[in-house]
Amino acid sequence: MADKSLNRTELVAAIAAHSGQSQAAVNGMLDSMFDTIAKNVGNGTKVSIPGWLSVERTHRAARMGRNPSTGAAIQIAAGYGVKVSAGSKLKAAAKG
8 A cells, every 4th residue: 555645735736836837727627527537437438548547337236235233134226336447557657
């Protein structure tokens, strides 16, 4: 597990410094990017940024589970999840 982290404020500041844009402009672009990704993934469209990452909605079938406090069997409804996959450039960067 990584012992370092970069929060949104630090990410916005780093992108703004690298690009020469204002932090407000960068923050707006990130908001727009995440809104667009969420809207498309919610509609079942796979979002892919070649070499970096892909995000897609996955279907989870209905299944039986157990209530942890009582041990009673319960039916868990079908639903959706999200799968995020790293691309080749991101994997290479992680290797060092």
